[in-house]
Amino acid sequence: MTTTTPRPSSWVEGATGSGFDVDHLPYGVFARSGERPRVAVRIGDQVLDLSVVAAADMVDTHALFDQPTLNPFMAAGPEVWASTRAWITGLLTGEAERDLVEPALAHVDSVTMRLPFTVGDYVDFYASEHHASNVGRMFRPDQEPLLPNWKNLPVGYHGRSGTVVVSGTDVVRPCGQRKAPTQDRPTYGPSQRLDIEAELGFVVGVPSAMGERVGTADFARHTFGVVGLNDWSARDIQAWEYVPLGPFLGKSFATSVSAWVTPLAALDAAWTDLPGQENPEVLDYLKVDGPAGLDIAVEVVLDGEVVARPPYRTMYWSPAQMLAHTTVNGASVRTGDLWGSGTVSGPEPGERGSLLELSWGGQEPFTAGGRERTFLEDGDEVTLRYTAPGTGGGRISLGEVTGRILPAT
């Protein structure tokens, strides 16, 4: 892990120790009634309207912030990301432009946060060895838990970008076909095994051309940042439909992402070694140089209680390998492409990132809010929280993802 020099704190009240000081500075899109949505950065519990301060400060990229999505800023590339971060840090730590900044601050609770970027393609991976082994044991009890390809390539599937929603959006219980092994015929109806998947999402900033491969070393040139991600999953629909082409309607009804996108630069102190890929050794295009994993701590909150603490650093496949694999056939990526890490599960029972695993297929209920629980009930609210070491010596809080289950329609 990199050693860090403490950075100055912001003069914004409450920023110090909030997880949202100047060592973090995540971006989002906010709106107030009657106003057009614009790009903001978060400091403490305040949103700073970047469109206003950039125009007043005559920043030459100011037009990137007077936008309803982060896409134009994300496409602008690493030099603009770095100069913007340095400019914002100066505004929020120095006194010189405080008169300009203060009127552009608003409490997060006084604005509505929008989906921060227009999602291009959404791809979801399966990068946790512990999750993949647990699911394998439950879905395919008569086979080896990990299929032969699993340690040779990061397994993934294409999801549905049009149903990616921002944190706080309610999720209607999906209906679909399901067939329990004990039934002769499938039935149709509301999912009875509705679940969460605690994941991280990675967002592409700089596109690549068709025919070009993005190597693992080029990860930071293309990747803008990280969001919290809940890949809601209907296990009964999934278990019946997934053979042989993979998840389809069991996961396409909603995927929630955090309103705040943490730029990669805020994770400089979080890089850590992968758990190890020696047996088998991976092909050359998947090799990584140096620490490629991320030390991000996840919390799953159900019914107001933390029910799991999945550690992202235990993931087998790194984000750089997922991007390299996505483009190794010459497929291009676009600004706004989103890829999910796959469910984050650690080796311990209390580190599992899905209710499927926490309740072992519904057979071993766990407790939350003083009650026995298996899958999601109508009215349940689930929040995923994420923290990582910051470059200032403390921890940063990545954007949380929350969603409530509404009854099937």
Ligand SMILES: O=C(O)/C=C/C(=O)CC(=O)CC(=O)O
């Ligand atoms: O092994 C299976 O059939 C199960 C696959 C998944 O649940 C896919 C998925 O969303 C992967 C993940 O989030 O890790």
Ligand SMILES: [Ca+2]
């Ligand atoms: Ca998933």
Ligand SMILES: [Mg+2]
């Ligand atoms: Mg999904």
